[in-house]
Amino acid sequence: GQNIDQPTEMTATEGAIVQINCTYQTSGFNGLFWYQQHAGEAPTFLSYNVLDGLEEKGRFSSFLSRSKGYSYLLLKELQMKDSASYLCAVREPGSARQLTFGSGTQLTVLP
């Protein structure tokens, strides 16, 4: 099984930088995803890490350390539209390659 921990809520100011952490304890690991979910909507894919290191995509970056069971999502130049829930998900090894999701971090961006 998998256990995934994220902070429940975070608040930041427009234009700032925020880091959302995710730690996991798993019996196996085959990749980590970050999704963004606005209230009442479907999650949308942000990033994927399977090897240690930093993946950068525009204002968003994601980091993974497999030895520490740790990932973070870094959001730069925050905008009001970034207010959303950010979900960390770990993929299990095996043919089904299911995702196990954390409870999500609700980010509020203030003007």
Added chain:
Amino acid sequence: DGGITQSPKYLFRKEGQNVTLSCEQNLNHDAMYWYRQDPGQGLRLIYYSQIVNDFQKGDIAEGYSVSREKKESFPLTVTSAQKNPTAFYLCASGQGARNEQFFGPGTRLTVL
């Protein structure tokens, strides 16, 4: 446009009634998934299917049933045995080495 559709967006049912939620995808993905999301919670896996005519239980399958008669379709039935069915239901599909999952818009089910 390729994508995943779920209908309806909002659904109301009386307690004790079965209800079926639809999920259709035209992405040609082999794998499809059903998740349940409760307020302030992450997604929990109900059922998944890797190929047509085959599906497996996820973490919270009790009170739910599915079928996969066509590659494009993976309907979910919420039965009267499900004790707390009011929730937001999300369908997803995925394929390839990374198996990034793409989500439909969701169905919010309220049982009165």
